[in-house]
Amino acid sequence: MIDRDRLGALLRRERAAFAAGNPRSAAEYAQAGNLFGRVPMTWMNKKAAGFPLYLAEARGARVTDLDGHEYADFCLGDTAAMAGHSPEPVVAAVRERFEVAGGACAMLPTPDAAWVGAELTRRFGVARWSFALTATDANRWAIRLLRAVTGRPRILFNSYCYHGSVDESLIVLEDGVPRSREGNVGAPVEVTRTSRVAEFNDLEGLERELANGDVAAVIMEPALTNIGIVLPEDGYLEGVRRISRKYGTYLINDETHTFSAGPGGATGLWGLEPDVVTIGKAIGGGIPAAAYGLSQRLAEDIEAIPGLDLIDMGGVGGTLAGNALSIAATRATLEHVLTEPAFRRMSDLAEMFGKGVQRVIDEHRLPWSVTRLGARVEYRFTSPAPRSGTESSRAGDPELEDFLHVYLANRGILLTPFHNMALMSPATTEDMVAHHERTFAEAIGELTGRTGPS
Known part of the structure; x- marks a missing residue:
C-alpha cells in the first residue's frame, strides 16, 4: 500500500533537512576519526539520517542536542533511562x-x-x-x-x-x-x-x-x-x-x-x-x-x-x-x-500513545498493528501482529522505518533507533504523547498523499 517512489523522495527530503539543521552534530561526527566507527559504541551508528545527533543535555524525558534542538525522548537510552534522565x-x-x-x-x-x-x-x-x-x-x-x-x-x-x-x-x-x-x-x-x-x-x-x-x-x-x-x-x-x-x-x-x-x-x-x-x-x-x-x-x-x-x-x-x-x-x-504509582502512570501514557497511533492507522486503512507491554509500545508494518521472532523479523521495512525516524526527529521526537518503539518514563507527559500523535499523523498523511508537507 506504500508508494515506494513517494517514500524514497520523502526520505531524501527529510535527510537533507536533518543535515541542514544539525551542522554541529555533523561536524563532530566527521572529525571523530580516532573512534572505531566514529562513535563511542558502534550501536550509535544505527542512524536513519546519515549521522547521529550529539548529546548536550538531558533531563527527565527531554534531551537537547549540540545544535540546540530539544526532543521528547521516547527512546530513553533504549531502556537504560526508563527512570528518566538524571532523576x-x-x-x-x-x-x-x-x-x-x-x-x-x-x-x-x-x-x-x-x-x-x-x-x-x-x-x-x-x-x-x-x-x-x-x-x-x-x-x-x-x-x-x-x-x-x-x-x-x-x-x-x-x-x-x-x-x-x-x-x-x-x-x-x-x-x-x-x-x-x-x-x-x-x-x-x-x-x-x-x-x-x-x-x-x-x-x-x-x-x-x-x-x-x-x-x-x-x-x-x-x-x-x-x-x-x-x-x-x-x-x-x-x-x-x-x-x-x-x-x-x-x-x-x-x-x-x-x-x-x-x-x-x-x-x-x-x-x-x-x-x-x-x-x-x-x-x-x-x-x-x-x-x-x-x-x-x-x-x-x-x-x-x-x-x-x-x-x-x-x-x-x-x-x-x-x-x-x-x-x-x-x-x-x-x-x-520506578515505584508502583510511577508504573501505573507510565502504563497509562503508553496506552494513550498506542491508541493515538491506532487512530492514525485506522484513518488511513493501513495494514499495520500496535502492541503494548506496560510502559512500552510499538507500531509494526504488518497486521495481525507477529506471533514469533521470525515472523517479526520478516515484517521489517528499513526504508519506511528510517523515514518515520528522521521525520519525527526533525520535529522534536526520538524513538528507539532499532524499532518504532516508544518507552514512557515517570517524567513523560501527555503533551509529549499528543505531540507524537500529531506528528505521526502528518508523516502518514504525506506518505499516503492525503496531506501536504508540514
Missing part, C-alpha cells in the same frame, strides 16, 4: 556516595546491597541476588551457574531473541533449521554446538528440543522485545514452565526490557515462577547496573557443589560488579523513582 533521587544518592561519603569502587560491600536484594525479591520472587554491570554479564553468569549445576552443555533460546551480546544467544530458525544469526561477529564456535532454538509461542518446538536431554536452561524474555514486541499467547508461558520442569531444565526470565510491564516486570505481573531472573539497564537510573536472582533451592544446590569456586576464578562481572556507586543508584531508583 533527582538518583542524582542525590550518587552525589552522597561519590562526593560526600566517597568510595565508589572500594571492593567492599555496603548496606544498600542487602536492601536492593530484598526489594528485588519482593518484586520478582526469587530469593538470592548478586550484581553485575550489564544484563549481558548477568545472563552470562546465570548460564555458567546452570551449566555447573546440571552438567549439561546447551542453552535454549527463542529465535530472534535478545539477551545482550551473549554468544550462545545468536541462534535463529530459518525454514525450521537452526543457524547462526546474521551479523554474529567473531563467533568463538558454531552456535549450534552450544545452543538450541525454538520459536516463541511454539510449545511443540520447545518440547522437541528439550527432549534431547542436553539443555541446562531455557533463557527467554517473557515477551520478545528487541525484534519488535511479541506477546505470549494464552497458556504459552505456563507451558514453558511445565515443559522445562518435565525435562529437568532451568528457566531464566530476562526482564531487562520486559521490566516495562510493571514494578516486578512480566514475572510479577503475570505470576511467573522462573528459577532465575536477570535484569539490567533501567534499575540503575542511568548508572550502569544489573542483577541476577536465583531461587532459594537453586542457590542452595549451587552452593552445595563440592569445589565450585565462586570467589576467585568464578567471580562474575569483574572488579566493578556490585560497586557501591551502582548499588546506591539502584536503591534510589527502586525506592523513589
Whole structure:
C-alpha cells in the first residue's frame, strides 16, 4: 500500500533537512576519526539520517542536542533511562556516595546491597541476588551457574531473541533449521554446538528440543522485545514452565526490557515462577547496573557443589560488579523513582500513545498493528501482529522505518533507533504523547498523499 517512489523522495527530503539543521552534530561526527566507527559504541551508528545527533543535555524525558534542538525522548537510552534522565533521587544518592561519603569502587560491600536484594525479591520472587554491570554479564553468569549445576552443555533460546551480546544467544530458525544469526561477529564456535532454538509461542518446538536431554536452561524474555514486541499467547508461558520442569531444565526470565510491564516486570505481573531472573539497564537510573536472582533451592544446590569456586576464578562481572556507586543508584531508583504509582502512570501514557497511533492507522486503512507491554509500545508494518521472532523479523521495512525516524526527529521526537518503539518514563507527559500523535499523523498523511508537507 506504500508508494515506494513517494517514500524514497520523502526520505531524501527529510535527510537533507536533518543535515541542514544539525551542522554541529555533523561536524563532530566527521572529525571523530580516532573512534572505531566514529562513535563511542558502534550501536550509535544505527542512524536513519546519515549521522547521529550529539548529546548536550538531558533531563527527565527531554534531551537537547549540540545544535540546540530539544526532543521528547521516547527512546530513553533504549531502556537504560526508563527512570528518566538524571532523576533527582538518583542524582542525590550518587552525589552522597561519590562526593560526600566517597568510595565508589572500594571492593567492599555496603548496606544498600542487602536492601536492593530484598526489594528485588519482593518484586520478582526469587530469593538470592548478586550484581553485575550489564544484563549481558548477568545472563552470562546465570548460564555458567546452570551449566555447573546440571552438567549439561546447551542453552535454549527463542529465535530472534535478545539477551545482550551473549554468544550462545545468536541462534535463529530459518525454514525450521537452526543457524547462526546474521551479523554474529567473531563467533568463538558454531552456535549450534552450544545452543538450541525454538520459536516463541511454539510449545511443540520447545518440547522437541528439550527432549534431547542436553539443555541446562531455557533463557527467554517473557515477551520478545528487541525484534519488535511479541506477546505470549494464552497458556504459552505456563507451558514453558511445565515443559522445562518435565525435562529437568532451568528457566531464566530476562526482564531487562520486559521490566516495562510493571514494578516486578512480566514475572510479577503475570505470576511467573522462573528459577532465575536477570535484569539490567533501567534499575540503575542511568548508572550502569544489573542483577541476577536465583531461587532459594537453586542457590542452595549451587552452593552445595563440592569445589565450585565462586570467589576467585568464578567471580562474575569483574572488579566493578556490585560497586557501591551502582548499588546506591539502584536503591534510589527502586525506592523513589520506578515505584508502583510511577508504573501505573507510565502504563497509562503508553496506552494513550498506542491508541493515538491506532487512530492514525485506522484513518488511513493501513495494514499495520500496535502492541503494548506496560510502559512500552510499538507500531509494526504488518497486521495481525507477529506471533514469533521470525515472523517479526520478516515484517521489517528499513526504508519506511528510517523515514518515520528522521521525520519525527526533525520535529522534536526520538524513538528507539532499532524499532518504532516508544518507552514512557515517570517524567513523560501527555503533551509529549499528543505531540507524537500529531506528528505521526502528518508523516502518514504525506506518505499516503492525503496531506501536504508540514
